[in-house]
Every structure is written in C-alpha cells, then in structure tokens.
Amino acid sequence: MTLIRHLVEGRETGSDRRTGPVFDPATGEVQREVVFATATDVETAIAAAKAALPGWRATGLIKRADVFFRLRQLLVERQDELAAIITSEHGKVLSDAAGEISRGIENVEFAAGLVHLLKGERSEQVSRGVDVHSVKQPVGVVGAITPFNFPVMVPLWMTASAIACGNTVVLKPSEKDPSAAVFLAKLYEEAGLPAGVLNVVHGDKVAVDTLLDSPDVKAVSFVGSTPVAKSIYERATANGKRVQALGGAKxxxxxxxxxxxxxxxxxxxxxxxxxxxxxxxxxxxxxxxxxxxxxxxxxxxxxxxxxxxxxxxxxxxxxxxxxxxxxxxxxxxxxxxxxxxxxxxxxxxxxxxxxxxxxxxxxxxxxxxxxxxxxxxxxxxxxxxxxxxxxxxxxxxxxxxxxxxxxxxxxxxxxxxxxxxxxxxxxxxxxxxxNVPIPVPVGAYSFGGWKNSLFGDSHIYGPESVHFYTRSKVVTTRWPDHTPTQVDLGFPSNH
Structure with a gap:
C-alpha cells in the first residue's frame, strides 16, 4: 500500500511507526496510509524552513515572481492529474475539483504581482534634509494548517502569498486527503522554488501543537472549524505569534x-x-x-x-x-x-x-x-x-x-x-x-468572515495577506550636507 510521507527540503521523510488511513470515500476502502509526524519530524521541517529563509528573503523580487509564473503554467498543464488526486481522497466530483484548482490559480496570479504588492512609501524632506521611507519585510517561518475540504485551493491561498512575501513555510494539510499538498510542493520545486522554502508535514494534534509552540514559527494561518480555530488562535498568540484562524459558518x-x-x-x-x-x-x-x-x-x-x-x-x-x-x-x-x-x-x-x-x-x-x-x-x-x-x-x-x-x-x-x-x-x-449565492471574492480581494468565523485581524489571501505575511519598517534618514550641527537634547522635531 502506498505510504504518503513528509516532504522536507525536497526529500520524502518520516517513519511508518505511526500512520493513519486515507480512504477512498466513494468505496469506503483504505487506499493509502499517511505518516503521522512526531514532534521531532516537525522540528526538522521548521529547521529546514528557518535555514532556507535568509537565501529566499534575499532572492530578487523578479526572480521570485518568475517562480509563480512557472507554477501557474504547471498548475494549468497538470490540472487533470491534480483534480483526480483531489477526487480520489476527498470524493468531490471532478468538475468541482477542477473549479477548486482554478480558484487557487487566482491567488498564484495575484502573488506573481509581488513586485507591486511589496512596494513601500516614501516622503521627501519631512524636515530639513530628512527623508522617510517604509519597507515591507517577511515575518519569517510560517505555519500553514489547512482543511480537508479544499486540499489544493486553501494551501495555495496560504503558501503563494506567504512565499511571495519572502517567507518560508511548513504546511500541515489534512490527514484525510494529504496527497494533493505533496503534489503541490513538488510543482513548486519544479517551478524553481529552492529546497526548504516549502515543507510538508502530515499528522494530527502532535504536528499542529509543535507548530504552535515552536519559537521559530512566527506566524500561523489556519482554516477549519470554529472550536479549533479559537483554540489555535489562543495558543499561538499566547506564544507571541501572528495568527489568522478562519472558523466555521452558517x-x-x-x-x-x-x-x-x-x-x-x-x-x-x-x-x-x-x-x-x-x-x-x-x-x-x-x-x-x-x-x-x-x-x-x-x-x-x-x-x-x-x-x-x-x-x-x-x-x-x-x-x-x-x-x-x-x-x-x-x-x-x-x-x-x-x-x-x-x-x-x-x-x-x-x-x-x-x-x-x-x-x-x-x-x-x-x-x-x-x-x-x-x-x-x-x-x-x-x-x-x-x-x-x-x-x-x-x-x-x-x-x-x-x-x-x-x-x-x-x-x-x-x-x-x-x-x-x-x-x-x-x-x-x-x-x-x-444574486450571487457563494460570494467568494476573486483573488485581488481578501476572504474572511466576522464574529466566530474569524479569529485574528487579517483575512486570508489578497491584499490583507500581504499585510499579514509582512512587517512594516519605517526608516528615517539624513545625509550630511556640510551644514554645521549642534547637540540638541530635546525631542526630535519636524520643524
């Protein structure tokens, strides 16, 4: 029987000491087994993401964007193959699986515009000889925890925006239909994403809790039920992380x-x-x-x-x-x-x-x-x-x-x-x-609800994802122009 393993730094890892069944919902039969991560497995993936962060963050924006242009093309070319994987483990009809992939591609297209998305602002001469500018910098290693019902679309919502902003990611997909996430990670690699920037670990609460508790994970994105979303938000924020946790609906x-x-x-x-x-x-x-x-x-x-x-x-x-x-x-x-x-x-x-x-x-x-x-x-x-x-x-x-x-x-x-x-x-x-029954916004807007449907301040994908996956830094500069200066112990003034 096929064993689905973790994917860390482009290599399949994980022992078969603890596994879970992956069913074919149409027959009720177990078709694959998935490895459940130990805390050590997750820590290894986090370490790989942390090690890859400096190099990916330093990669030029045009080169980063090229990865997403290539990824989009690969998703289009391999859509039928990916839809079949979704259907085999989730059970949804092929046309619905293809629609899911299409909506995921929207966010890849949005992420490909990262040169524009990551622009800062600049004000000249705020005071005599003083300029101010802002920049958007990645938050670091991101934990992405995704649900079973959209095994391609939601991972693309999270990973595309996070990676485009210069972060590295550890993705924990649902253990019920995990194969699509591994397939996606391999497409990223084929598109030119360096090893370690995107890692996939499978499992249950052990994997999730390790992501929530690790001091090296700086932000967590989650989509799932409201009780779990609330629990993840509380635990991760208590550990000082930035969190967006999308919950249930009626x-x-x-x-x-x-x-x-x-x-x-x-x-x-x-x-x-x-x-x-x-x-x-x-x-x-x-x-x-x-x-x-x-x-x-x-x-x-x-x-x-x-x-x-x-x-x-x-x-x-x-x-x-x-x-x-x-x-x-x-x-x-x-x-x-x-x-x-x-x-x-x-x-x-x-x-x-x-x-x-x-x-x-x-x-x-x-x-x-x-x-x-x-x-x-x-x-x-x-x-x-x-x-x-x-x-x-x-x-x-x-x-x-x-x-x-x-x-x-x-x-x-x-x-x-x-x-x-x-x-x-x-x-x-x-x-x-x-007169639109399912008002899911297009990729240029952001997705998310209010009240018990969202824990955290940021909606997912679109413009709010850029805000979530980056930190703003403001730089104030003055360059010497040979004008005499003097010591001034007063609070800095703009006059």
Missing part, C-alpha cells in the same frame, strides 16, 4: 418576494448541495421572506433535487459525491433524523436514499419550519442539508442573520436595487452576495 440566503424564484432555486440547490455541502461558504439556511415565497421555493428545490445524480466523483455523470468519512456522514444524518423531534418538517430525507456502494454517500435533505434553537439551525452541519426559515419581512431576515454567532457569508436575491444596497449596509457579515 450562511444564509435571503429570497425576497420580487426575486426570480427559478433562479433562486437553482442557486440554492447549487450552493447547498455542491461538494456535498462540505464548504464553509455553502448555503445552509434559505431565508424565505413570506410564506408564498417559502412554499414556491420548496416546490422548485424539490423538483431540482429529484433529478440530482449522486455517485463516485470520478464518474462524469455524478453531480455530487460522497462525504469525507463514514463518521461524518453519520453525524450529518443525525441532524436530519432528529429534526422533526425539534419541531421542524423534513421535506426530503436524504438519509433514506440507498446506494450500491459501501462509500460514504448520503442523499440531500431539505427541512422546512426551522427556527433558531434547533440543532439543524444552530450547528454548522457541513453536509448536504438545506434548512428553510420563514420570516415575514426584510427586517426579520436581517435580524435573524445578525443574531447568528457565525458571520462568514450571506446573500440576498432580489430585483430591487434599493433593497440590495440596504442589505449591504445592514448586514453584519464578512462576505455578501447580491
């Missing part, structure tokens, strides 16, 4: 009475059930303003769900694949089976759908009459479950969303420009879509 999609209901139904099905709902930006709550809107949407969504093809992600006919593990599938199912006891109405019960495979499949579910206080509403389910909440007015919809502890993404569907603009202003959520 994304609401508001549908007004004047909306194109067919278009809204299409969007709801795509956003709720795409990638089997294993997206932090998935729509999990459909907020219908008015009972007639709710009744119509339920009918239209049900019609579309009836034709949905669920199967192995490698099958071109499949529109939705399995969940990542058997345990997660069972947990998702428990929300559906327990919904009626809490007072909700299960319109479509995906737990009853039968499949010919032993894979981790589940059908899609639609649940009506959902209210805050029910588990199906309060928890981030991370599966193909869409809850319908009925409200009477726009103000009720806004109050519902703003009261939720999560604030990652939201959307409104309406034909009224005034309502849409008001929603942009009123809503307390980090990413907002107007």
């Amino acid at each position: 994304n609401h999609m508001v549908v007004m009475a004047d909306a194109d209901l067919d278009g809204a139904a299409d969007a709801a099905v795509s956003a709720a059930y795409g990638s089997a709902g294993e997206r932090c930006m998935a729509v999990s709550v459909l907020v219908a303003v008015g009972d007639h809107v709710a009744d119509s949407l339920i009918e239209k969504v049900s019609e579309r769900v009836a034709a949905l093809k669920i199967g192995a992600g490698s099958d071109p006919a499949s529109e939705m694949g399995p969940l990542i593990t058997r345990e997660h599938r069972d947990k998702v199912a428990s929300y559906v089976t327990g919904a009626e006891a809490e007072g909700a109405r299960v319109v479509i019960d995906g737990t009853t759908q039968q499949f010919d495979s032993n894979g981790f499949f589940i059908g899609v579910s639609l649940i009506d009459q959902v209210k805050p206080g029910m588990k199906v509403y309060d928890d981030e389910i991370f599966g193909p479950v869409l809850a319908v909440v009925r409200v009477e007015t726009y103000d009720d919809a806004v109050a519902l969303i703003n009261a939720n502890p999560y604030a990652n993404g939201t959307a409104i569907f309406t034909r009224d420009g005034g309502t849409a603009r008001r929603f942009e202003v009123d809503i307390e959520v980090g990413m907002v879509g107007v």
Whole structure:
C-alpha cells in the first residue's frame, strides 16, 4: 500500500511507526496510509524552513515572481492529474475539483504581482534634509494548517502569498486527503522554488501543537472549524505569534418576494448541495421572506433535487459525491433524523436514499419550519442539508442573520436595487452576495468572515495577506550636507 510521507527540503521523510488511513470515500476502502509526524519530524521541517529563509528573503523580487509564473503554467498543464488526486481522497466530483484548482490559480496570479504588492512609501524632506521611507519585510517561518475540504485551493491561498512575501513555510494539510499538498510542493520545486522554502508535514494534534509552540514559527494561518480555530488562535498568540484562524459558518440566503424564484432555486440547490455541502461558504439556511415565497421555493428545490445524480466523483455523470468519512456522514444524518423531534418538517430525507456502494454517500435533505434553537439551525452541519426559515419581512431576515454567532457569508436575491444596497449596509457579515449565492471574492480581494468565523485581524489571501505575511519598517534618514550641527537634547522635531 502506498505510504504518503513528509516532504522536507525536497526529500520524502518520516517513519511508518505511526500512520493513519486515507480512504477512498466513494468505496469506503483504505487506499493509502499517511505518516503521522512526531514532534521531532516537525522540528526538522521548521529547521529546514528557518535555514532556507535568509537565501529566499534575499532572492530578487523578479526572480521570485518568475517562480509563480512557472507554477501557474504547471498548475494549468497538470490540472487533470491534480483534480483526480483531489477526487480520489476527498470524493468531490471532478468538475468541482477542477473549479477548486482554478480558484487557487487566482491567488498564484495575484502573488506573481509581488513586485507591486511589496512596494513601500516614501516622503521627501519631512524636515530639513530628512527623508522617510517604509519597507515591507517577511515575518519569517510560517505555519500553514489547512482543511480537508479544499486540499489544493486553501494551501495555495496560504503558501503563494506567504512565499511571495519572502517567507518560508511548513504546511500541515489534512490527514484525510494529504496527497494533493505533496503534489503541490513538488510543482513548486519544479517551478524553481529552492529546497526548504516549502515543507510538508502530515499528522494530527502532535504536528499542529509543535507548530504552535515552536519559537521559530512566527506566524500561523489556519482554516477549519470554529472550536479549533479559537483554540489555535489562543495558543499561538499566547506564544507571541501572528495568527489568522478562519472558523466555521452558517450562511444564509435571503429570497425576497420580487426575486426570480427559478433562479433562486437553482442557486440554492447549487450552493447547498455542491461538494456535498462540505464548504464553509455553502448555503445552509434559505431565508424565505413570506410564506408564498417559502412554499414556491420548496416546490422548485424539490423538483431540482429529484433529478440530482449522486455517485463516485470520478464518474462524469455524478453531480455530487460522497462525504469525507463514514463518521461524518453519520453525524450529518443525525441532524436530519432528529429534526422533526425539534419541531421542524423534513421535506426530503436524504438519509433514506440507498446506494450500491459501501462509500460514504448520503442523499440531500431539505427541512422546512426551522427556527433558531434547533440543532439543524444552530450547528454548522457541513453536509448536504438545506434548512428553510420563514420570516415575514426584510427586517426579520436581517435580524435573524445578525443574531447568528457565525458571520462568514450571506446573500440576498432580489430585483430591487434599493433593497440590495440596504442589505449591504445592514448586514453584519464578512462576505455578501447580491444574486450571487457563494460570494467568494476573486483573488485581488481578501476572504474572511466576522464574529466566530474569524479569529485574528487579517483575512486570508489578497491584499490583507500581504499585510499579514509582512512587517512594516519605517526608516528615517539624513545625509550630511556640510551644514554645521549642534547637540540638541530635546525631542526630535519636524520643524
């Protein structure tokens, strides 16, 4: 059986004394084993990153940018191969895997503009003969801890920006689908990235805690669930590190009475059930303003769900694949089976759908009459479950969303420009879509939510990533011009 090892300084390392299974979610069978890092393994990777830092930091910006231009080309050329790796370990359909790679490439393109991104500022003659300029310098070794649901896109969000800014990285991908991260690291190497600048270690809490506690790791980026994000933020900041930790979500999609209901139904099905709902930006709550809107949407969504093809992600006919593990599938199912006891109405019960495979499949579910206080509403389910909440007015919809502890993404569907603009202003959520169900920003902007969806001050990728992965230094200079000077013990003045 294939053993997936760490990649440190371009070499595969790690013993097989402690390993974990890597499943094929479509069959339920173990297809590979992944080595779990010891603290010593992680410390070795950190040491390699630290040793590579001076050389990479001193590399010219144009030469650094060339690595990203080459990496982009390699990602395009090897996209089908990389998508197949994603599908084999995550389970998502190939088209969804290809879309993930495409969104990751956006950040590589952004990082290729590092000559512009790393420009400082200059002020001349702030005082007689005195000039001031600022520079952006790398923070050092960065720990990147990424989730299972986007095994290529999220690592590219972190590594491209961090490396472009002159840092070196130790990447700890999810142990559930680790092969894509190793593939990415090898593409970086092929693109010309020096050994040690990007290292990959696999494992569990042992690996994560070593990154969080090491004094040589200066910054940590994380994407995952809210409890883990909060724990990582608290532990890493207590150790003096800069941290961005993105947590969970409960994304609401508001549908007004004047909306194109067919278009809204299409969007709801795509956003709720795409990638089997294993997206932090998935729509999990459909907020219908008015009972007639709710009744119509339920009918239209049900019609579309009836034709949905669920199967192995490698099958071109499949529109939705399995969940990542058997345990997660069972947990998702428990929300559906327990919904009626809490007072909700299960319109479509995906737990009853039968499949010919032993894979981790589940059908899609639609649940009506959902209210805050029910588990199906309060928890981030991370599966193909869409809850319908009925409200009477726009103000009720806004109050519902703003009261939720999560604030990652939201959307409104309406034909009224005034309502849409008001929603942009009123809503307390980090990413907002107007007639766009999954408002993930393009690479030139930054991704991140508010409240319990983000711990730390910086969003991920885009302009805020440059701020996160660099430290600003201000230099004040005066050059002798043969003008006599004298001792002055007063505080420096600009006059």
